[in-house]
Amino acid sequence: MAPLLIQIGKIQIVGQTANSVVYAVESDGKTGLAKDAPCVLKGGTVWYEGRQALGPGKDIDETDEVLRKEASIYETLGPHEYILGYLGLETGAVDGPDSASKAWGLRLERSPHGSLRNIIMGASTSPPDQSTRVFLAHQFAKGVAHLHQSGIIWGDLSTRNALLFDEWRLKLCDFADSDREDVYPSNWYGCEDRYCPPGSDYPQRHTIGTMKRELFALGRAIYEILEWKVPYGSRAEISDDDLVQALSQGEWPEVSGDNPAKEIILKLWRYLYGSSREVVDDLHSLLLSYKTIPAN
Template sequence: MTGNPLAGKLDVIAYTPYSYIYHAVRDTSTVLKCHEMCDGKQHGVRELATARTLEHEAAIYRKLRNHPRITSCFGLEEVAPHVNALSLERSPIGSVRHYIVKHSGVNQTPPMSVRLRLAMHFTEGMAYLHANGIMWSDASVRNAMLFSGEDGLLEVKLCDFGAAILPEGSGGSEFEPCQSYEMQYQLPLRGRADWDDIQRLNQELFALGCAIYELTEEDAAS
């Protein structure tokens, strides 16, 4: 894809090795997750960013349906000729990690009551994933977005399910299982030859513990 066919329509607000996140200039409620370089620049590892991963993530969202701990997904939409994007609910605050880091410091650190509330929401979200037979495979507070609830208190919604594993026979797209956990969220090998030797649920629970630690302690899990 050459040039920038969406100039003036979309702005890049974040990118990962797998995808790029855009927001429409005149829309503050949604973001578009896309595998194409809609700003005309190379970002991340191009061979890892494919339309198939977006289709897989869309299948994950269809399986999850609406839930208060999961970001809303509005489906795939064509944003340019032969270029699809996943339309998602946009957080007005940002990720949990961004919030914690931004407010760390003397007289700014969120009180423990807030941290425990966020940890509970994160846990509820992962429990819902597992209840639906889905292994997240990328559990992290960087993939948890903050929203203001009806009571004015912060609420957590999980996102980024491009590496998640659907249960067999669920009607999702064919997708080779992978693990995308951050290094500090990975269960130690302890003599195992490969990450694949670790049961996925054990890895998920270890990552959950790391997230709770990061949320309730001053320092990120390490």
């Protein structure tokens, strides 16, 4: 049974992974219900009225370090049309009034529709029209280009970390695994397996350079958006072991012949782009061929 604070609507869990939880609390809204709060909190566990309401969660020292680092990424990126709004770092003395101040949460803008990955998986048989999908891919690439122009490697580039707003507007989020390009590990790239290059050397992810891996992953995201399906199938369709086997055997997702971004996707997978800005320009040119979506 859910904890009482969730049952009565004081706390709403929006998303959760092994490393963090995103939640809303009623005190941030005007209705007395967490579901109506206009912002969310991200942290190692849930805090409510100054106490760890649904603990134990992550160690507070580890949470403090991780959240301060992600906050620094948001601060480097600044306000941007395609980056989730960052509203501040929540800090306080969490172990009593005499303890040192720790970061316990990031306050972030709330998406009304959740992650693009969940939208795709939930409507895989009824995708939006082709022009809307190109529009989404263009926004996604513009967000990535802003990251790169700000000197940041995303590291976990995925439609899982793109949130949908009204009128098919996207904003990128979750920069816990991001870092400055000059300090991002040269022997690691932390994206999900289905965004990795297939081949006999899988999972060796560092042999082609970090930025090339990031651009390859961008090709996977554009593929997912335009094809409106997850590369290699959803978790319900393919087990983790089968996915690893497919990658290690060099299997590639099939790009449909009528995919309007096919050449862009293949060019990314062949490491033929020099920057994400070039990808934005090519998607912009493609977007201009449609009349029903604004070419922003």
